[in-house]
Amino acid sequence: MPQTISLLCIDDEPLFLDAFKARLEQEKDLLVTTSISASDALDLLNRQYFDVIIADFSMPDMDGIALLKEIRARGGQSIFVMATAKRLAHIARDALNTGADYYLQKGADMAGEVERLIDFIRVRVPQKNAEYELMAWARFYNSIVDSGPELISRVKPDGLFSYVNEPCVHLFKKPYRQLVKENFFAFIPDSERAEIFSRIQGLSFDKPDCLLQHHIIAGDGRSVLLEWSYHGFFTQAGTIQEYQITGRDTSHLVRIGGSSPAETTVYPVAPSSQPAAELPPEHPDDWGDMMATLQSLDAPVFAVDTRGMIIAWSAKLAQLTGVPAVEMIGKAGQEYAVPFYGKPGPMLIDHIIRPLGSTPGGNIPAAKRVGDTYIGEKERVSIRGRPMILQGKCSPVQDAAGQLIAAIEAITVTGINEMTGNTKAEEYLGGISSLTLKIVGDGVGRSLAGAIGSSTGGYGIYATTRRIFVIRNPDLDVTAPQAGVQFGTFLMDELFGTSSDTNQKAIGELENLSVFSAERGELARAVLKKPVLLSGYLDLKKTDGTSFRLYIDHKRSYTYIENLLKMFCPDILGFE
Incomplete structure (x- = not known):
């Protein structure tokens, strides 16, 4: 018998809600709870977990996007489905960017849409539960391995590190990437190394463990006495494959009925400046x-x-x-x-x-x-x-x-906007991001790829009084895998009735997202080609000979960019 999946359906239209619930509960593995307002739904979510939340976009007390943001802000991990009868590209895009998992279009083909939604739920809920369990286990594992006080490492038979945890990095005072290229045995004093070799060479498939107390040379040159557990991993033929070596500071060990060890170590190596x-x-x-x-x-x-x-x-x-x-x-x-x-x-x-x-x-x-x-x-x-x-x-x-x-x-x-001598502070002029603004990589097919619109979109161009930027807008990245969200409708709306991002951005944000930038004095030429049957483009050429091409798939975006460049660099702007 399949596992029951719990759903919370939220819609301010009772007739639709009742019909929707009746259809879903025809499926024996779906258990449906309904709510007629977002606020009531949030109260319900405070007391109960649901595998899937299906919410209408247009509700009087809170729209679906705001509800989704609130649920995600509270740490809610349920599958979220945005439902709406409005065919607006920005609703689907905003739902996707805010963390929705599926977009349900109400309309004439509602029966078919519901069938596809049920299929999606049955596939995605078990996947989500497995992902959550894996993440929970990973957090638990990391809290033990990386956040604990023990030094944990994996070492090849020749002594080369294959893995070290955070306490090892602190002890040896070397970054992880450098440390895994070094030899563990080189950190053992010469006077103790031979005996340690003889001990661990005696390990076998039947007796893979030994416990030793020996010194290690810390990153600051000090000799630190620690207790070391060596565990050997062997093939069926008895050949050593790897050692797991765990170090412990036992200086604070209290023996019941006895005293603590006489010798005190200096580990941890990095002392705290806190009293x-x-x-x-x-x-x-x-x-x-x-x-x-x-x-x-x-x-x-x-x-x-x-x-x-x-x-x-x-x-x-x-x-x-x-x-x-x-x-x-x-x-x-x-x-x-x-x-x-x-x-x-x-x-x-x-x-x-x-x-x-x-x-x-x-x-x-x-x-x-x-x-x-x-x-x-x-x-x-x-x-x-x-x-x-x-x-x-x-x-x-x-x-x-x-x-x-x-x-x-x-x-x-x-x-932001720092003054340099008598130079006027840098000020924001304007800019646009859109799925219809694209770039492609270098190569033989570069121009053709851009011309037929097969390059990756979601870029933007922005100008200040001093610089011009081309950025990759993370809010328009549809290349990220988002199983179940229906891209087709809103991508077509983007191409034939563009809904672009023209919001003002901080100069620091433009610097962080930039894939190309040029000072006004570095720019030798800007050339625009209007999109007609194929993509248009903007070519930016710098005085040092480097250049950058941004493809433009939509006339409305082209018009905005043309006006922006007429403000930024009218003297070097040309057209093809």
């Missing part, structure tokens, strides 16, 4: 390892514990803000916001660290949730007196038992 009194007593080792990790990251990052106390402030973040770690570590009360906003207040990290059911002071910045990670929207801030665009990304930190112990936020900043 010992400030370390939360329940997880001192986790904090030491975390701060060592953060210091090695080439990014501005900070971390707080579940009480909101700052436990890590990376060197890159200290360089960015001008505030050293010693002044920040140990502070609470949302003091981490001061270098960015000038006063304490909530940041993106508060999505994770706030106690369940509480409401922290102020408003937490808006964010998109992807799994356990929150990605913030771009905001204007002032850092050390300089105007900047800030975007945060934060994730939880869990111990080996899966308990939340901290949260980490990474900061990305870009400058």
Whole structure:
């Protein structure tokens, strides 16, 4: 008997809802619950999980896109189906970009649409459940292997690393890509290496394990005494294939009825700059390892514990803000916001660290949730007196038992409208992105591919008072696999009645998304060809001889680009 699939159907038209429910429940494996408003549906979702949510786009209290955003922001992973009778390209596109899994077009062929929807649900729900279980297992596995205190590595018979976890990277103070090219036995002192070889060479298929205590040379040159577990992996013929080597610091081991070991090690290698009194007593080792990790990251990052106390402030973040770690570590009360906003207040990290059911002071910045990670929207801030665009990304930190112990936020900043001498600040002029704007790679078929429209779309062209940019617009990327979403209808609408993105973009965002850019003085020639039967194009040629071609499939996009270039570079603009 097939497993029952639970569905929540939301529509403000009771007659349609009743008929839709009756049709779906003709299928023995579908269990349907209905709601006539988005707000009632959200209340229901607080108490019950549904495998599939089917929502109408047009509802009086909240449209389907807003409902989808709210469900995804809460971490909801249900299959989401957007239903509408309106044949508008932007609805399908927005649903896709917001995280919908399927687009149901109401209309004359409703019977056929429902049949296709049922087939999709029966295939996708088991896939989704399997993906979720795999992701949950991966998070659990990583929390043990990478977030635990043990040094875990895989080593070839000749000693070359094939895998190292994060604590190994901290101990040897080398990046992962470099460390996996090195030899584990080279880090063992010469005086102990021969005996270790004799011990592990005695391992066999029947007796694959041994436990040794020996020194290892850390990345800073110190000799560290650790307990090492060696496990051999053998072929059926008894040939060694690989060793799994696990190192442990046993200096704090307490023997019941006895005393702790006499010799104390210096591991972990990277000491914390935080005063010992400030370390939360329940997880001192986790904090030491975390701060060592953060210091090695080439990014501005900070971390707080579940009480909101700052436990890590990376060197890159200290360089960015001008505030050293010693002044920040140990502070609470949302003091981490001061270098960015000038006063304490909530940041993106508060999505994770706030106690369940509480409401922290102020408003937490808006964010998109992807799994356990929150990605913030771009905001204007002032850092050390300089105007900047800030975007945060934060994730939880869990111990080996899966308990939340901290949260980490990474900061990305870009400058905006900075003055240089007497030069006028760079200002945004305009731009357009569309599925009808395309580029293709180099090669023999380049021109033909662009002419017949077989290249990849979703690009945009933008201009400031100083520069011109061609960008890849991630909001128009239809190459990403989204099983079940019906592209045909809205792609045809894009081609024959274009609904393009002409929203203003920050200069920092254009820089980040750019695939081609040129200063006004670097541009030697701009040539436009209007699309008639085949694609038109824009050729941008720089004074150093390099060039870039953007294909244009739609006349409306062409007109917009022509007007934009007449503002940016009228003196070098030509037509074919």
